[in-house]
Amino acid sequence: xxxxxxxxxxxxxxxxxxxxxxxxxxxxxxxxxxxxxxxxxxxxxxxxxxxxxxxxxxxxxxxxxxxxxxxxxxxxxxxxxxxxxxxxxxxxxxxxxxxxxxxxxxxxxxxxxxxxxxxxxxxxxxxxxxxxxxxxxxxxxxxxxxxxxxxxxxxxxxxxxxxxxxxxxxxxxxxxxxxxxxxxxxxxxxxxxxxxxxxxxxxxxxxxxxxxxxxxxxxxxxxxxxxxxxxxxxxxxxxxxxxxxxxxxxxxxxxxxxxxxxxxxxxxxxxxxxxxxxxxxxxxxxxxxxxxxxxxxxxxx
Amino acid sequence: xxxxxxxxxxxxxxxxxxxxxxxxxxxxxxxxxxxxxxxxxxxxxxxxxxxxxxxxxxxxxxxxxxxxxxxxxxxxxxxxxxxxxxxxxxxxxxxxxxxxxxxxxxxxxxxxxxxxxxxxxxxxxxxxxxxxxxxxxxxxxxxxxxxxxxxxxxxxxxxxxxxxxxxxxxxxxxxxxxxxxxxxxxxxxxxxxxxxxxxxxxxxxxxxxxxxxxxxxxxxxxxxxxxxxxxxxxxxxxxxxxxxxxxxxxxxxxxxxxxxxxxxxxxxxxxxxxxxxxxxxxxxxxxxxxxxxxxxxxxxxxxxxxxxxxxxxxxxxxxxxxxxxxxxxxxxxxxxxxxxxxxxxxxxxx
Amino acid sequence: xxxxxxxxxxxxxxxxxxxxxxxxxxxxxxxxxxxxxxxxxxxxxxxxxxxxxxxxxxxxxxxxxxxxxxxxxxxxxxxxxxxxxxxxxxxxxxxxxxxxxxxxxxxxxxxxxxxxxxxxxxxxxxxxxxxxxxxxxxxxxxxxxxxxxxxxxxxxxxxxxxxxxxxxxxxxxxxxxxxxxxxxxxxxxxxxxxxxxxxxxxxxxxxxxxxxxxxxxxxxxxxxxxxxxxxxxxxxxxxxxxxxxxxxxxxxxxxxxxxxxx
Numbered sequence: 001x002x003x004x005x006x007x008x009x010x011x012x013x014x015x016x017x018x019x020x021x022x023x024x025x026x027x028x029x030x031x032x033x034x035x036x037x038x039x040x041x042x043x044x045x046x047x048x049x050x051x052x053x054x055x056x057x058x059x060x061x062x063x064x065x066x067x068x069x070x071x072x073x074x075x076x077x078x079x080x081x082x083x084x085x086x087x088x089x090x091x092x093x094x095x096x097x098x099x100x101x102x103x104x105x106x107x108x109x110x111x112x113x114x115x116x117x118x119x120x121x122x123x124x125x126x127x128x129x130x131x132x133x134x135x136x137x138x139x140x141x142x143x144x145x146x147x148x149x150x151x152x153x154x155x156x157x158x159x160x161x162x163x164x165x166x167x168x169x170x171x172x173x174x175x176x177x178x179x180x181x182x183x184x185x186x187x188x189x190x191x192x193x194x195x196x197x198x199x200x201x202x203x204x205x206x207x208x209x210x211x212x213x214x215x216x217x218x219x220x221x222x223x224x225x226x227x228x229x230x231x232x233x234x235x236x237x238x239x240x241x242x243x244x245x246x247x248x249x250x251x252x253x254x255x256x257x258x259x260x261x262x263x264x265x266x267x268x269x270x271x272x273x274x275x276x277x278x279x280x281x282x283x284x285x286x287x288x289x290x291x292x293x294x295x296x297x298x299x300x301x
Numbered sequence: 302x303x304x305x306x307x308x309x310x311x312x313x314x315x316x317x318x319x320x321x322x323x324x325x326x327x328x329x330x331x332x333x334x335x336x337x338x339x340x341x342x343x344x345x346x347x348x349x350x351x352x353x354x355x356x357x358x359x360x361x362x363x364x365x366x367x368x369x370x371x372x373x374x375x376x377x378x379x380x381x382x383x384x385x386x387x388x389x390x391x392x393x394x395x396x397x398x399x400x401x402x403x404x405x406x407x408x409x410x411x412x413x414x415x416x417x418x419x420x421x422x423x424x425x426x427x428x429x430x431x432x433x434x435x436x437x438x439x440x441x442x443x444x445x446x447x448x449x450x451x452x453x454x455x456x457x458x459x460x461x462x463x464x465x466x467x468x469x470x471x472x473x474x475x476x477x478x479x480x481x482x483x484x485x486x487x488x489x490x491x492x493x494x495x496x497x498x499x500x501x502x503x504x505x506x507x508x509x510x511x512x513x514x515x516x517x518x519x520x521x522x523x524x525x526x527x528x529x530x531x532x533x534x535x536x537x538x539x540x541x542x543x544x545x546x547x548x549x550x551x552x553x554x555x556x557x558x559x560x561x562x563x564x565x566x567x568x569x570x571x572x573x574x575x576x577x578x579x580x581x582x583x584x585x586x587x588x589x590x591x592x593x594x595x596x597x598x599x600x601x602x603x604x605x606x607x608x609x610x611x612x613x614x615x616x617x618x619x620x621x622x623x624x625x626x627x628x629x630x631x632x633x634x635x636x637x638x639x640x641x642x643x644x645x646x647x648x649x650x651x
Numbered sequence: 652x653x654x655x656x657x658x659x660x661x662x663x664x665x666x667x668x669x670x671x672x673x674x675x676x677x678x679x680x681x682x683x684x685x686x687x688x689x690x691x692x693x694x695x696x697x698x699x700x701x702x703x704x705x706x707x708x709x710x711x712x713x714x715x716x717x718x719x720x721x722x723x724x725x726x727x728x729x730x731x732x733x734x735x736x737x738x739x740x741x742x743x744x745x746x747x748x749x750x751x752x753x754x755x756x757x758x759x760x761x762x763x764x765x766x767x768x769x770x771x772x773x774x775x776x777x778x779x780x781x782x783x784x785x786x787x788x789x790x791x792x793x794x795x796x797x798x799x800x801x802x803x804x805x806x807x808x809x810x811x812x813x814x815x816x817x818x819x820x821x822x823x824x825x826x827x828x829x830x831x832x833x834x835x836x837x838x839x840x841x842x843x844x845x846x847x848x849x850x851x852x853x854x855x856x857x858x859x860x861x862x863x864x865x866x867x868x869x870x871x872x873x874x875x876x877x878x879x880x881x882x883x884x885x886x887x888x889x890x891x892x893x894x895x896x897x898x899x900x901x902x903x904x905x906x907x908x909x910x911x912x913x
Contacts, residue, residue: 007741008815009822014741020828021740025750028733028799032753035796036765039772040756043764046771051639056368056391080650102666109663123904128670130900132857134874135893138881139673142680146463146526147689161508163440164463165526168511179670232759240761243859247881250511252504254650260763262649264770264864266361266470267642268368274771277764288759328868333883355868356879369770370777370785374868520884524687 047274057270065275081259085279088256089287092238095177096185099234100227102178103186107193107223122190129183137176137247141165144172168250176244181237185230192226232288239284256280327574329354330363330375332561333516334536335428337594344581350574358514359469360384367393373568376575379427382417382560383471386633394423394564401576404583407603412560417633424562425579426600428535428592431558431620431628432472433551435522435537436461436529440546444529449552451480454529455499460508462528465521466500468512470645471631472557473500476531479555485629488637493644500648512649522547534617538596541617549617555627558620560600674897681890698891708876708892715872718787718862719855722794727848729795730802731840735832737803738810757800766864769793773865786867793865794855801854802847809843849907 004013047065052058071079110121128136144151144166151166166172196219204218220227242257249255256276263273333356341352357363360381363371367378372393380388388394399405405413405421412426413419434449443459453461455477466473475485477496487493503509510527518530523540537549563582565575581587589607592599598619599608612618620628634641681699685692702708737750757765769789776783783789813836821835837844859874866875873896880889 008739009819010828017740021736021742024732024736024740026736028729028736028803029750029753031729031796031799032756035772035792036756036760036768037753039768040760040764042771042775043768078647078651080647084650102662102669105659105662106666108659112659119908123908124667125670126904127897127901128674130853130857130904131674131897132859132874132877132893132900134859134877134881135677135896136673138877138885138889139677139893141881141885142676142689143673145689161460161463163528164508164510179673182666182670236759236761240763240860242763243878250513252509252511257761257763259650260767262646264369264767265365266359267646268361268365269642270771273767277767280761281764284759284761330868353868356883358882369774370867373781374784374786514882516883524884 043274044278046271047278049271049274051269051271056268065272068272069275069279081276081279084254084256084259085283087253088239088280089283091173091177091255092235092287094174095181095238096231096234098174098178099182099185100189100230102182103189103230104193106186107190110190111193111196125183125186125190128179129187133180134243134247136180137243140172140176140179140248141167144175167248168252169248170253172248173245173253173255176248177238177241180241180244181234184233184237185227188226188229188233189223190226192223196222235287236284239287240280325350325571325574327352327571327578328374328376328569329578330366330371330378331356332379333358333514334539335379335595337590339594340582340587340590343587344578347581348574348577350577352578358516361470364388364393367566372566373570375566376569376571377578378564378566379561380424380564381631382562383631383633385417385424385562385564386635387638388564389423393567395567395569396422397425397565398576401573402580402583404580407583407585407588407601409600409602412600417560418562424564425583427561427563427582428595428597429558429560429600430597430618431534431551432467432476432531432556433534433537433549433617434529435519435532435540435547435549437522438546438548440528442528446548446550449550451476451552451554453552454509454531455480455503457502457506460506463508463510463526465510465513465518465527465530466503467518467531468514470641473512473531473648474641474644475557475629475631476554479627479629485555485557486632486634488634488640490640493640497644497647501651504648533597535595535597538615538617542596551620551624551627553627555629558625558628558630560630674893677890678894678897681887681894683887686887698887699895701888702891702895705888707871708873711871711873711876714787714870715856715874718790718794718870718872719852722791722798722855723848723852725791726795726798726851727802727844730799730847730851731806731844733799734803734806734810735836738807754800754803757797758804762797762858762860765797766793766861769796769861770864784867785865785870787870789865789867790862790870790872793861794858797861798851798854802844802851805847805850806840806843809840809846813839845910 004011007017046057048061048063050058050060050062050064069081071082106125110118110125113121142148146152146163146165151160151164154160154166155162155164160166160169200222201214201218204214209217240257240260241255242261245253245255245258246261249258256279260273260276260280263269263276267273327350329352331354336354341354345351355375357366363378363380364384364387367375367388368391378394399421402425405425408421408426412429413421418424434451434453436444438446441461444453444461453459454464454466474493474496477499478485478487478492481492481495481499483489483492483496504511510521513521513530515533515536518527518532519536519540521527522530523544532549534549537547540547541549563579565572569575582591583601585601585603586607588599588601588604592601592604593609593612596612596618599605605613616624680689682694682696683689683691684695684697733754737747737754742750769792773783773785773789817835817839818831821831826835857874859878862872862875863878866872873892877889877892880886
């Protein structure tokens with residue numbers, strides 16, 4: 001005999017509720033299971049397979065791909081791949097930090113505008129967000145070209161050879177990444193900043209708190225929801241990005257995204273690509289946990 | 302609600318049928334900038350078959366696409382010689398029905414008896430060429446065209462200015478091998494290690510702008526972003542046409558000679574159209590039109606009378622016997638190709 | 652607070668300039684009458700006219716639109732039902748946690764891994780039916796997969812905000828489930844659904860990585876087209892195309908704001 005209960009004002013029993021719940025839940029869940037979870041699991045399995053002679057998958061299981069990821073290749077030990085993973089984390093981290101640092105002034109600025117013009121400024125931030133990332137990335141080719149003053153300045157100081165463009169290179173990659181991901185931090189952050197209770201800030205100031213403490217104790221905690229959304233929307237894609245390093249880094253500055261893309265593309269080494277994906281996934285999880293410890297309450301726009 | 306659903310269904314059916322309609326169509330998967338667009342329109346006019354061309358920059362890219370499902374989506378591919386054994390081993394291409402290719406007789410004997418596919422069971426030669434250095438005559442530094450050496454790019458003390466390497470594993474490693482004095486196709490771990498180190502040192506030079514496909518490299522030199530690039534000879538010659546200050550040559554240590562051929566993937570959707578196209582390309586005049594636009598060497602004997610005389614004399618397109626001695630074909634390395642692939646990954650990643 | 656510290660203003664302005672500088676450069680050079688190099692050779696619209704004559708670009712634009720519209724509609728429907736299913740039913744903790752994790756997966760997984768998983772999925776499915784050849788269908792499936800999660804999350808937050816009262820009131824007045832949904836929940840939810848749909852639409856339009864791995868020869872989209880062209884060498888036609896995409900984006904944003912301003 002199933003208990004009757006009142007749920008949302010409706011008198012019903014758990015079985016009927018569960019049935020109806022499943023009816024709602026299943027289309028979406030099944031889809032996600034079929035096209036994300038199960039393939040993901042298969043991917044994990046593939047990471048233990050071997051690459052055949054001509055690039056096909058051979059189902060002989062081995063830990064070799066993971067070993068190779070750790071650096072034990074046919075040519076002896078080298079920290080290549082770990083280096084790439086490390087480089088990706090650093091770049092993602094720096095990009096996120098710089099984007100956050102630049103987004104706060106931007107968000108405050110927009111929040112300080114009269115309500116009429118706020119939409120205008122917001123639109124200015126949204127437009128790059130909606131614009132295609134390939135376009136936004138390759139447009140740096142023009143700014144960093146040899147004829148432009150920036151490249152000429154760098155050549156004058158000897159950073160690059162005369163007549164060379166400022167790409168491919170670390171600087172170009174950072175510029176591309178920051179300009180790509182900044183709006184993704186700015187918008188959620190602005191959503192939080194807009195709802196900021198300025199009385200708390202004033203109270204802190206009244207109590208003679210230093211500027212720094214006003215920020216960290218009155219402003220930061222209130223903006224945390226928006227900040228955490230922004231960080232996740234930046235850090236995760238930045239970890240796996242491959243357009244920016246591909247176009248602006250050339251083959252000189254490989255990141256994890258390029259590496260994976262290369263394995264599924266010209267190297268035709270799906271097992272190794274899967275192994276790297278596994279590594280990337282683990283790292284992303286770890287990175288997110290670190291960020292998440294500092295922020296509670298995920299709220300979406 | 303129901304009405305909405307049916308309206309949605311109807312609209313989506315209409316939209317999909319318009320985009321999925323396939324008239325007689327040929328799906329041609331080719332290298333970029335590798336065919337005169339006029340040839341495609343001429344073919345369309347003559348046969349009514351619409352040609353849809355997709356482009357790739359390297360054999361590996363083409364192979365990856367085939368293995369990821371392209372084998373049943375493309376009708377013609379154009380792989381290089383050393384890739385044919387892998388393609389046949391993986392059953393990715395189908396044997397050709399010579400009855401449908403009457404123009405096969407136009408080919409020169411050198412290419413019908415090519416070691417990689419004697420008798421043209423699977424392949425029909427398309428173009429052949431070499432790899433070398435393309436450069437701006439007036440902007441390049443530390444370079445002597447009369448005594449050209451790969452040291453210009455490999456030796457850091459001989460900085461030519463911003464340069465590009467070609468994004469092709471076998472070619473770049475092979476050139477490094479030639480420079481180090483080893484055979485082009487060597488896959489000895491010891492040699493590979495040296496080649497990898499050389500390429501890494503080169504890549505990290507201030508002047509090296511990284512790796513680009515042949516066409517990409519050529520375009521960057523023409524745009525003035527780079528001063529020199531390792532490219533295929535035909536791409537370079539087309540740039541020379543546009544800009545007199547650009548030149549091309551094969552340095553002394555040697556380089557690669559290659560042959561590209563047309564093949565039909567194992568599950569090609571439009572076989573009949575594919576045969577018509579291949580036969581069309583084999584025609585004497587069309588073959589000449591192809592070579593005259595591409596500026597590559599033509600394997601078509603019957604086309605020779607129609608090829609531009611300046612091209613026939615140009616050592617960049619038809620190398621002198623002396624240069625030919627320094628050129629080697631890339632060979633299929635079988636099991637050792639894994640070593641080369643790993644070596645290349647190392648070059649790209651560090 | 653209606654004033655802003657001059658330092659904050661300056662940084663904000665510089666940041667905006669930084670964001671727009673590259674795109675302005677593209678717009679400027681799209682009307683530059685030179686094929687190579689960056690010296691100013693005179694004003695011209697010829698690159699734009701060449702664009703409109705290019706069949707491939709028009710086809711890519713059509714594909715992009717078709718893909719976005721179709722996948723957004725399906726994903727919005729599926730995502731909304733999913734959100735309803737998750738928040739409106741008393742699931743025990745041990746079920747709710749895995750559900751939440753699965754829901755958040757597309758958001759926290761780098762899209763290249765999602766793309767790799769899709770490639771694996773389709774190569775297996777291809778054994779069973781040739782309908783899964785790389786092409787528009789596989790792209791749509793790929794897009795829907797990540798769009799569902801985003802829509803569901805947006806709708807979910809709105810659902811949580813709505814609270815129980817109105818629905819309880821409806822039940823008290825003997826409303827049946829279907830009626831309740833149609834007349835109460837969904838209309839209240841509409842802003843959230845629209846927001847989720849808009850988000851999904853944007854994500855689809857701009858998507859590169861997943862499209863890259865699931866596209867076939869006949870289903871090139873604009874991002875893919877531009878990427879392939881840029882790798883071979885940037886031409887002014889690409890600048891013209893990019894500027895046009897930018898303008899259309901601006902128009903889309905402004906019209907979206909008008910629509911959701913109510």
